[in-house]
Amino acid sequence: MTGSAQPSRQMTAAQPLHVIIATDCGSTTTKAILIEKLGNEYRQTFRGEAPTTVEAPFEDVTRGVLNSLAELEELSGRKILDGERIITPNRAAQGEPRVGVDIYISTSSAGGGLQMMVAGAVQSMTGESAQRCALGAGAIVMDVLASNDGRLPHEKIERIRSLRPDMILLSGGTDGGTVTHVVEMAEYISAAEPRPRLGISYQLPLIYAGNKDARDRITEILGGKTSLVITDNIRPVLERENLGPARTKIHDLFLEHVMAQAPGYKKLLEWTGAPIMPTPAAVGLIMETIAKKENLNLIGVDIGGATTDVFSVFGGVFNRTVSANLGLSYSVSNVLAEAGLASILRWVPFTIEEQTLRNRIKNKMIRPTTIPQTLDELQIEQAIAREALRLALAHHASLATGLKGVQQERTISDIFEQKTSGESLIDMLQLDLIVGSGGILSHAPRRVQAMLMMVDAYEPLGVTRLSVDSIFMMPHLGVLSTVNEQAATDVFVRDCMIYLGTCVAPIGRGKDGERCADYTITFGEGRSPECGTLAFGELRLFPLGRDDRAQIELRPAKQVDLGEGKGVSVTRDVRGGEVGLLLDGRGRPLQLPTDSQKRLAALIRWHRAVDLYPGKS
Amino acid sequence: MGHAYTPGLTVTERTVIRKPRLLPIPGTVLAKAGDRVRAETVVARAELPGKVHVVNVANLLGVAPDEVRDYLVKKEGEAVSQDEVIAENRPFIKWFKTEVRSPIRGKVESVSTITGQMLLREPPRPLERLAYVDGAVVDLHPAHGVTVETSCSMVQGIFGIGGETWGELVMAVDSPEKTLSASQLLPTMKNKIVAGGAFLGIETMKRAREIGVAALVVGGIHDKDLRELLGYDLGVAITGTEQVGFTLVITEGFGTIPMAAKTFELLAGHAGQKASISGATQIRAGVIRPEILIPWTTGSPDAGSAGRAVPATERSGIRIDDHVRVIRDPLFGRIGRVTALPTELRQIETESVVRVLVVTFADGTSAVIPRANVELMEG
Structure with missing residues (x-):
């Protein structure tokens, strides 16, 4: 054609x-x-x-x-x-x-998506800003190089040389500040003579988004060796990030260089009515659009076979991270390596020999397209998923932070609070919605399995709504939102999101069976209210349909907090979904019994309480 | 996907394969089109740029970066020896003189008046690309390498570690169900490719390293033994660069799993012949499986009679009577024949609703298995 x-x-x-x-x-x-x-x-x-x-x-x-x-x-x-x-x-x-x-x-x-290497002057400042910029643009960040990253100069050069990124983002210095460090990084890149991943005959694209005073020197050093593009500084002053212009350049270069080198993409680019976007960038865009439109704080996760992407919008600030080697097929063995066997085993509701479990995980890695055929296998995969989700969120929380290195204004009232700059933006108590995506969540045989996987992994606090993406169409809707926002929003609300329900999780710990909170749930017309006591170590599930709402009043025990302070009662409106309203009295932070028999008993009790699996547990 | 299926591993008595043997950077191609090459023949050579070392001359001399050129003894492009003076100051009193010496032998790459750094580069290192397999050069890629074609028997494994090597193929057991024990590895197996049966453990791996076995081929291993062998937990299946003393290829999976009879018989039928083997595995986009290639030594490659390896993608799907391997518990490793391909979706024990097939095993028993959980025995 x-x-x-x-x-x-x-x-x-x-x-x-x-x-x-x-x-x-x-x-x-x-x-x-x-x-x-x-x-x-x-x-x-x-x-x-x-x-x-x-x-x-x-x-x-x-x-x-x-x-x-x-x-x-x-x-x-x-x-x-x-x-x-x-x-x-x-x-x-x-x-x-x-x-x-x-x-x-x-x-x-x-073909592995957009793979980038980023470099900054100081690791926790321009290095992190560059990383956030690339991640937000939908890239996998292969490495972050900085003057103070602890590696010797020749180690940095070797690393640059051994990586074959699709492009490099170089930042460093505030406008008008010192040029030395960013020039030093440019010299290392120049010495390494980096080559692009695709295409032998073209020069590696490099975006310079650092101190504007260093532009001439950077052009001198890198202009002949790379396809250099200069844009606005991503950190013009310490107190402010300016990621937009560099992200736009990343998208432009993705289309002009990377996509153009990939087999068949030149033709595909001619077919499309809007620029092709990297998949994660499109998912991020739709999540950001929805969060802003509904004024929500949300966390979105896309757990795939090779990678897990986490998106968050808190207080209107969007962040994305990708855990490049946390996934449930190609990278399943890496979840085992990072989480450790004990962390995975704690979620498995039966005893299994270490050797058997290890071999099963490796067999999934080498034959990644297989599916669980028995209930035991499903439970093992969902146990691994909990750990992959947990690790990916921890990774995300460490990067989704306020700007580091910024001077804090303190008043007399701050004297006893030792707050530092760069604290994580992820505040589970302020979280309104968790959106899960990826086969293990979207295609779980029972929706409650997806809900409990996310609750166990993320340990939401207070009142949090959960949902899954029905058939993974968020990428499509992200790119559609650039063409027609109404179409994207309509489909997102009506066909993409499957609301699972709401989780209510009091903060605090107590002995199993002790009172955690008394509750009164008032439903709509025609349904009697439910009253009772939620005990520690207990899960309770109340059916509440997708279009139904209820009001829950909780009167917590004196050491228990529901977001308003210890022992303070709260009343909240909650919304339903395919699973319903889940009261989680297992305490926060969630701790499973260390004794093996007690742990198994607790898991089986919880699973039965929410009818998690058919038959045996 | 109406006909989704998992392409299987090729096990074939005769095929023709083409191996591109390319340098990672441009260099010199040494072989010519039509040349007969052996596995150990160098077909192309390049020079890898040497390592770069950084010396901050300005700091060491205590001068401003923009003054650094005034103190250089060696300029850009000049050769330097290890410990040779590359910069020095010129104080009034000689006693205060400071000299900066080169930490390496090489040449001056560049000098920066912004950072005050001098970059020194070591001499280039030669990089050779070998033919890897006995055959004929059928294609030249100027400055990058050649394509070697060979008519051979071929076995693809499911997972391996270690790089390319070659040697005489030896069978250490007489049945695919047997375990390959350490005592079955003999000093005479040095530099040879040793095939076992269903399993080998860490003791056998250690013994193979002691003796200097070139490669091991077996049905299965335990993950814990792999971890001990490597010294770390392998997270992602991208392998081929491990240095454990030998190359290892497993043909079935992790655990004790008898090697498929067809694979075992093929290897046994070529015992005593030279084979090439690679453990390189990549289970992501651009799948690479480990392989054992046994070139046919008599006659010339003849595509017509030998037949090309059939790419899996040319198949339209699984058919009745196809031989398949079950690749997921509870029947992991069993090999049988497809006896029914129901079109309707079925609910399985997990409550997932999936496409299934019926497999009948050699003992006459049958099982309903998700289509995603079998792979074709190809070749």
Whole structure:
């Protein structure tokens, strides 16, 4: 097919959108969805998928796209392709309502996604700012180099040389400050003569977003050896980050250099009606959009086979991290290595020999596409998922911080509070919503399994709503939001999000069976209120449908806090979901019994309380 | 995906494979098109730029970075020896003289008047690319290497560690169900590729290292033994650079799992012949599986009669009568024949609703298994 046969993105984007197709070209699967305007709202109507074809023998991403669209055609009865051409716009006006689409859009993480190396002058300041910038743009950060990262100069140079990133982001220094450190980093990069991951014949893109006074020197040192792009400083003054311009440059270079080198992408770029986005950048965009629109603090997680992405919006500040080697298939063994066997075993509700568990985990690593066939296997995978989720959030919390190195204004009232700069923004008590995504959460056989995995891993405090992404369409909606925000929001609310319910978790600890809090739950019309005592070590689940609301009044024991202080009663409106309202009296921080028999008994009790698994436990 | 299936591992008596043998950086190609090469033949060579060392001359001399050029004894591009003076000050009193000496032999790469640093580079290191497998050069990639083609028997493993090597193939056990014990490894197996049966443990691995065995091939190992061998927990299956003294290829998985009869018989049928083996494994996009290649020594490669390796993607899916290996518990490692391919989705024990197939084993028993949990026995 010829690229010229496809519509230009300017033409398409200007037209009214009634029928939209979107693909996400993932590392293994290309997922296509069809979105149609039904009446006044947009709905996701059909979904198709096919193996991604970036690798040999095809080496052309568009083959997988066409295959996924062919499946979409088959399922929906809509004619989308004319040979290998996407029919645009839709031909309803010509009397053919089931022919054509108005726009095609796509995201991509195929071939390992966008891989970057970042460098800054001081690790905890410009180094971290550069890392946040790259992560927010959807990249995997391969390494963070800084003048004070503890490595000797020749070790830094060797590291730069051995990595083959798609691009480098170099920052360092505030505008008008010292140029020495950032020039030093540039000299190391120059000496290493780094080469790009894809394409032998082109120069590695390097974005300089540091002290503006060093631009001439940086151009002198790196201009001949890299494809240098200069943009605004990401840390113009210590007290402020300015990540926007550098992120825009990363996206531009992703399209112009990285995508253009990947097999088949030149053709794909011509097909799309909006710029292709890196998958995580699109997911981040839709989460940020929703958080801002609904004024929510949220945490989103996408747990995949190889990596786990965590997104958060707290107080309007967006952060994203990617734990590149925490996943449930390709990287499952790394979860074992990082969490340790004991941490995984504590969630398994039966005894299993260490050797057997280790071998099973390795067998999943070498055959990553297999699925649990027995209940034991499912429980082991969900135990590993809890640890992967927990580790990825800990990683996220360490990077989603306020700016470090900023002088704090203190008043007399702060004398006894030793607050430092750079504290984590992740405040579980202020968290409104957790959004889970990825096969283990979205496709858990029972929705309550997804809910309890997230509750166990994240230990939400106070009152928190939980949801999962139904079929992983957040990437598609992220890129769609750049073209038509209403369409993206409609589909997000109606088809993408599956609300599981609300978790109420008092903070504090007590002996099993002791009073944690008394509660009164008032439901809507026609349903009697529920009153009772939640004991420590207890889980209680009350059905509460997706569109239902209830009011819960909690009167905690004197050492228990529900967000208003120890022993202070609280009343909250809560919303339901497919699982309902979960009262978690297991205490915070959550601690499982150390004795093996007691731990097994506790797990089985909890699992039965929420009907977590069929039959035996 | 109407016909999703897991491509299996190739085990074939005869195929023709092409191995690109490329340098990581441009260099000189030594072989010519049509050359017959052996595994140990150097086909291309390059010079890896030497390591860079940084000396902060300004700090050491106590001068400002922008003055540093005034104190240099060696300029950019000049060669230096180890301990040779590269910069010095010129005080009025000689006693106060400070000299900066080179920590390495090499040359001056650059001098910075912003940081006051001098970058010194070691001499380049030669890097050779070997043919790895006996065969013929069929393609030249100027400045980068060649493609070697060989007609061979081929066994793909599921996981391995260690790099490329070669040697005579030896069978250490007489049945695929047997464990390869340390006592079965003999000094005569030095530099050879030793094939076992269902399992080998850490003692056998240690013994192999002592003797100098080139490679081990076996059905399964325990993860805890792998951890002891490597000294760390392997997190991600990207291997091939480990230095444990030998290359290890497992053909079935982790645990004690009899080597597939077809694999065992193929290896046994070529005992005494030279084979090439690589443990390199990458289980992500761009899958690389470990392999054992046994070149056919008589006759020339003939694509027509030998037949090319059939890429898994050319298959349309699993069919009735296909031989498959179960790759997930509770029947992990069992090999059987597909006897039914129900089209409707089935609920399995976990309550997931999935596509399944029916596999009948050699003992006449059958099992319903998710399609995702079998792989084709290819080749």
